[in-house]
Amino acid sequence: xxxxxxxxxxxxxxxxxxxxxxxxxxxxxxxxxxxxxxxxxxxxxxxxxxxxxxxxxxxxxxxxxxxxxxxxxxxxxxxxxxxxxxxxxxxxxxxxxxxxxxxxxxxxxxxxxxxxxxxxxxxxxxxxxxxxxxxxxxxxxxxxxxxxxxxxxxxxxxxxxxxxxxxxxxxxxxxxxxxxxxxxxxxxxxxxxxxxxxxxxxxxxxxxxxxxxxxxxxxxxxxxxxxxxxxxxxxxxxxxxxxxxxxxxxxxxxxxxxxxxxxxxxxxxxxxxxxxxxxxxxxxxxxxxxxxxxxxxxxxxxxxxxxxxxxxxxxxxxxxx
Amino acid sequence: xxxxxxxxxxxxxxxxxxxxxxxxxxxxxxxxxxxxxxxxxxxxxxxxxxxxxxxxxxxxxxxxxxxxxxxxxxxxxxxxxxxxxxxxxxxxxxxxxxxxxxxxxxxxxxxxxxxxxxxxxxxxxxxxxxxxxxxxxxxxxxxxxxxxxxxxxxxxxxxxxxxxxxxxxxxxxxxxxxxxxxxxxxxxxxxxxxxxxxxxxxxxxxxxxxxxxxxxxxxxxxxxxxxxxxxxxxxxxxxxxxxxxxx
Numbered sequence: 001x002x003x004x005x006x007x008x009x010x011x012x013x014x015x016x017x018x019x020x021x022x023x024x025x026x027x028x029x030x031x032x033x034x035x036x037x038x039x040x041x042x043x044x045x046x047x048x049x050x051x052x053x054x055x056x057x058x059x060x061x062x063x064x065x066x067x068x069x070x071x072x073x074x075x076x077x078x079x080x081x082x083x084x085x086x087x088x089x090x091x092x093x094x095x096x097x098x099x100x101x102x103x104x105x106x107x108x109x110x111x112x113x114x115x116x117x118x119x120x121x122x123x124x125x126x127x128x129x130x131x132x133x134x135x136x137x138x139x140x141x142x143x144x145x146x147x148x149x150x151x152x153x154x155x156x157x158x159x160x161x162x163x164x165x166x167x168x169x170x171x172x173x174x175x176x177x178x179x180x181x182x183x184x185x186x187x188x189x190x191x192x193x194x195x196x197x198x199x200x201x202x203x204x205x206x207x208x209x210x211x212x213x214x215x216x217x218x219x220x221x222x223x224x225x226x227x228x229x230x231x232x233x234x235x236x237x238x239x240x241x242x243x244x245x246x247x248x249x250x251x252x253x254x255x256x257x258x259x260x261x262x263x264x265x266x267x268x269x270x271x272x273x274x275x276x277x278x279x280x281x282x283x284x285x286x287x288x289x290x291x292x293x294x295x296x297x298x299x300x301x302x303x304x305x306x307x308x309x310x311x312x313x314x315x316x317x318x319x320x321x
Numbered sequence: 322x323x324x325x326x327x328x329x330x331x332x333x334x335x336x337x338x339x340x341x342x343x344x345x346x347x348x349x350x351x352x353x354x355x356x357x358x359x360x361x362x363x364x365x366x367x368x369x370x371x372x373x374x375x376x377x378x379x380x381x382x383x384x385x386x387x388x389x390x391x392x393x394x395x396x397x398x399x400x401x402x403x404x405x406x407x408x409x410x411x412x413x414x415x416x417x418x419x420x421x422x423x424x425x426x427x428x429x430x431x432x433x434x435x436x437x438x439x440x441x442x443x444x445x446x447x448x449x450x451x452x453x454x455x456x457x458x459x460x461x462x463x464x465x466x467x468x469x470x471x472x473x474x475x476x477x478x479x480x481x482x483x484x485x486x487x488x489x490x491x492x493x494x495x496x497x498x499x500x501x502x503x504x505x506x507x508x509x510x511x512x513x514x515x516x517x518x519x520x521x522x523x524x525x526x527x528x529x530x531x532x533x534x535x536x537x538x539x540x541x542x543x544x545x546x547x548x549x550x551x552x553x554x555x556x557x558x559x560x561x562x563x564x565x566x567x568x
Contacts, residue, residue: 136561
């Protein structure tokens with residue numbers, strides 16, 4: 001668990017004191033992905049960098065697993081926290097295996113052990129170990145390099161990961177792929193992740209909870225659906241966008257609004273799977289101008305239907321999630 | 322795929338030089354100058370040793386000091402002063418080497434010592450500058466990643482900053498050593514000895530054989546030193562940051 005308590009960071013500039021982070025208090029539970037979201041200059045990155053003490057807080061405290069990080073040697077602290085940055089920061093003088101082995105080596109692992117670990121991680125990230133271990137960063141594509149960046153952060157299996165806009169520099173297609181891979185990986189790894197982003201779609205996709213920042217202050221902190229359904233103020237509402245209801249569709253699965261099949265249900269018209277999210281249902285509604293859409297299982301057998309009324313009721317009444 | 326080709330490419334200039342040298346040697350032999358030159362056999366051996374001592378001492382001291390000072394200037398706590406120091410370094414660099422040797426002679430008298438100090442200063446400056454600039458050119462986000470992963474400042478210097486600056490540092494060392502070897506003959510003028518003795522005396526006496534007996538070994542030495550440092554640069558700079566070895 002990570003707890004930020006009254007955390008502030010002030011800078012003195014020629015034009016007086018600037019407060020980059022202003023009295024932020026929030027708590028991230030173990031195994032949770034918390035996205036720090038906001039426009040540039042809102043203090044989200046500064047907040048992240050205070051957690052591994054690359055930036056020192058002006059006031060306030062940070063607890064990781066109950067321990068005040070103020071009393072920990074920063075170098076020791078950082079070796080136990082995975083860190084991924086937008087520019088990736090792979091060391092071009094080292095091979096992929098050596099890059100992944102940086103922290104293991106700092107902790108005194110043998111070369112053989114850290115190489116085995118690198119192989120494991122590459123396989124986990126769908127990169128063929130034999131092909132990549134001895135490459136240099138200048139022989140990698142952007143997507144491959146960022147996967148190695150993630151592998152490097154996971155090298156010693158730290159419980160906490162800090163990720164500063166890790167996928168922002170990738171092209172949209174690559175970004176989707178690597179986000180999906182990362183979500184799948186997180187389902188088994190259950191790391192406690194703080195993830196900085198300026199992209200509401202990315203945040204909704206990746207986050208268990210989102211912390212929206214505005215001018216150094218925490219504007220709202222809650223699950224994605226809560227932010228989208230009930231923005232706390234005009235700033236949050238405008239940041240999540242006027243199409244926020246459309247964004248919520250991603251968060252709801254067909255099975256949650258489906259009415260199970262009665263006998264003799266019609267066998268024509270468009271259909272979806274129970275594991276699709278409502279984006280697909282909504283687009284079929286618009287496309288076909290129908291009131292209900294059939295749900296089918298893998299074999300194509302009808303198992304139920306989704307009605308417009310059920311979708312509207314779900315979006316209107318309660319929070320999903 | 323071209324790892325095997327690359328050394329071929331980097332040694333090609335030396336092969337061409339070798340061919341030219343052979344042609345010159347044949348020309349000298351045909352014109353009878355070779356016999357003139359070889360009369361100074363003993364002088365050549367003796368003075369070459371002296372020359373090498375001048376180059377080796379001033380050069381190695383310059384490499385050690387230059388890299389150390391360059392690193393020191395690149396440290397964050399030096400940031401306020403480093404620009405000024407580099408400016409001063411650039412100013413001293415612009416003094417002609419002959420002028421530096423003359424200054425050394427007025428400070429330290431004549432003999433090998435002022436020659437070595439003069440050569441040392443001339444050689445030091447490109448190394449300081451390239452070490453400093455090379456380290457400063459390491460992207461900030463790379464250092465940030467290293468720090469965020471839990472490297473101490475020393476580890477960052479040793480494992481990230483220096484390896485990534487090494488190619489530029491080597492370029493400085495090569496430039497510096499070319500200056501050093503090229504200037505060393507002038508040491509004779511302030512009593513430092515070396516092959517300059519044959520060159521300058523040969524010019525004064527209009528003895529072409531004597532002059533060439535000094536000039537040819539000097540030229541060969543310059544080529545040999547550059548070849549050595551070129552090879553060191555090729556093999557010691559990690560492949561991922563070595564433009565000479567990239568495909």
